[in-house]
Amino acid sequence: MTVPVIGVLQEINLGPLAPEHLSEVIVGIVLMLLVFLVMWKAIVPAFEKMYDERSSRIEGGLQRAAAAEAKAAAALAEYKDQLASAREEAARIREDAKNAGAQIVAEARDKASTESARILESGHAQLEAERSQLLTQLRSEVGGLATTLAGKIVGESLTDDERANRTVDRFLAELESAR
Amino acid sequence: MNPGLLPLEGGGYTPPGVDDFKFGPAFAGAPEWLNKPLLQAVIGALLVILLWWWASRNLKVKPTKGQFLAEYVYEFVRNGIARDILHHEYKKFLPYLLGLFSFVLINNWFGEFFFFMFPTFSNVGYAYGLALLSWCIYVGAGFKKFGFGFLKRSLIPEGVPWYLLPLIIPLEFLSTFITRPITLALRLFANMFAGHLVVAVFVVGGSFLLTYENNIGYNVAGGVSVIFSFAILFLELFIGALQAYIFTVLTAQYVSTSISEAH
Numbered sequence: 001m002t003v004p005v006i007g008v009l010q011e012i013n014l015g016p017l018a019p020e021h022l023s024e025v026i027v028g029i030v031l032m033l034l035v036f037l038v039m040w041k042a043i044v045p046a047f048e049k050m051y052d053e054r055s056s057r058i059e060g061g062l063q064r065a066a067a068a069e070a071k072a073a074a075a076l077a078e079y080k081d082q083l084a085s086a087r088e089e090a091a092r093i094r095e096d097a098k099n100a101g102a103q104i105v106a107e108a109r110d111k112a113s114t115e116s117a118r119i120l121e122s123g124h125a126q127l128e129a130e131r132s133q134l135l136t137q138l139r140s141e142v143g144g145l146a147t148t149l150a151g152k153i154v155g156e157s158l159t160d161d162e163r164a165n166r167t168v169d170r171f172l173a174e175l176e177s178a179r
Numbered sequence: 180m181n182p183g184l185l186p187l188e189g190g191g192y193t194p195p196g197v198d199d200f201k202f203g204p205a206f207a208g209a210p211e212w213l214n215k216p217l218l219q220a221v222i223g224a225l226l227v228i229l230l231w232w233w234a235s236r237n238l239k240v241k242p243t244k245g246q247f248l249a250e251y252v253y254e255f256v257r258n259g260i261a262r263d264i265l266h267h268e269y270k271k272f273l274p275y276l277l278g279l280f281s282f283v284l285i286n287n288w289f290g291e292f293f294f295f296m297f298p299t300f301s302n303v304g305y306a307y308g309l310a311l312l313s314w315c316i317y318v319g320a321g322f323k324k325f326g327f328g329f330l331k332r333s334l335i336p337e338g339v340p341w342y343l344l345p346l347i348i349p350l351e352f353l354s355t356f357i358t359r360p361i362t363l364a365l366r367l368f369a370n371m372f373a374g375h376l377v378v379a380v381f382v383v384g385g386s387f388l389l390t391y392e393n394n395i396g397y398n399v400a401g402g403v404s405v406i407f408s409f410a411i412l413f414l415e416l417f418i419g420a421l422q423a424y425i426f427t428v429l430t431a432q433y434v435s436t437s438i439s440e441a442h
Binding site: 016019020021026029032033034035040042044048049050053054057 | 197200201211212213214216217220221223224227228231232234235236238239240250253257270273274275277278279281282302303304305306307308309311312365368372
């Protein structure tokens with residue numbers, strides 16, 4: 001039994017191209033719809049969910065790796081920063097020390113020269129003072145001595161050289177002994 | 180009569196033919212239409228559902244060996260057919276394409292499996308059914324996306340001068356709405372039909388020659404022919420898979436031309 005076909009097709013014998021039973025077409029469609037429904041509602045969602053999970057897990061791993069890398073890079077940068085600043089500070093300290101040393105030396109030299117100048121000055125002053133004191137003393141003493149000597153010379157004969165010499169010698173000897 | 184040829188008439192040999200594709204009721208008391216191909220189609224659909232259900236019930240992010248195989252088939256349809264042809268809109272049509280591929284493949288391979296030994300789609304009605312469904316899908320997808328603008332898009336190609344339109348419109352109509360589903364169905368049917376017929380010729384003819392009395396030459400030829408039928412069966416396995424693939428790819432292609440923005 002072949003499926004009744006309409007119009008001009010009735011004239012042609014389609015042979016195996018005409019379905020033997022109309023049920024074939026209907027059953028084919030119904031079964032395919034059934035398969036489709038199961039695929040649509042169960043199979044494809046299950047697979048897609050698994051793929052989503054897998055890709056999200058891979059993405060998460062990648063993100064974690066990227067984060068770790070960034071962290072390591074940041075740590076390295078910080079370390080380099082610290083190293084650079086430490087070097088800079090060391091250089092600065094060295095420079096400061098050099099400057100300070102130079103200043104100290106200069107100050108010491110200044111101080112020493114002023115000190116030596118001061119010592120010299122005071123030495124000069126003292127010497128001057130002692131000298132003037134000596135001069136004053138000497139002047140007064142010389143006056144007295146001269147007077148004494150003159151009196152003695154006058155007491156003897158001023159014309160006798162020998163006497164005068166003796167007087168002077170005596171005077172000097174007195175001076176010697178008076179000391 | 181040439182003695183080198185078989186006495187085809189009156190020798191008790193009936194070559195395989197169209198009648199070998201017609202089946203009576205599957206069991207006593209069943210209606211006329213409830214025949215072996217119909218039972219095969221039902222078993223095929225159940226097998227598809229069962230196998231996929233079994234494959235998808237415990238999917239792991241890290242696949243086991245079995246899941247790897249299931250994923251391979253799934254991705255073959257998902258990435259190799261649906262995504263390649265439909266691009267970003269493939270997810271909507273993936274369930275139908277996956278089901279279509281699996282259902283056609285299993286039913287084609289029934290032609291090579293013991294107990295069945297008959298490809299379901301060599302009964303043309305099933306092929307018509309699937310082609311009709313695919314037609315509904317790609318026409319429906321076009322109407323859903325563009326409304327009645329779909330008719331204009333599918334009947335009037337861009338850049339055609341107006342005076343050619345009376346010629347082009349009927350041609351486009353014929354090619355899009357009539358010949359596509361028919362060729363889809365007939366391609367599948369004819370491949371399965373011819374393949375099964377070839378196998379049947381080798382097996383039936385070979386057996387006849389193998390058991391021919393008093394002719395050792397015929398018997399050797401028959402043996403070779405039966406052995407060769409196994410090679411043909413392997414070829415049929417390949418063709419069955421190929422036709423399932425082609426049916427699915429063409430359905431996807433038709434959907435793609437229906438919903439693509441430009442022609």
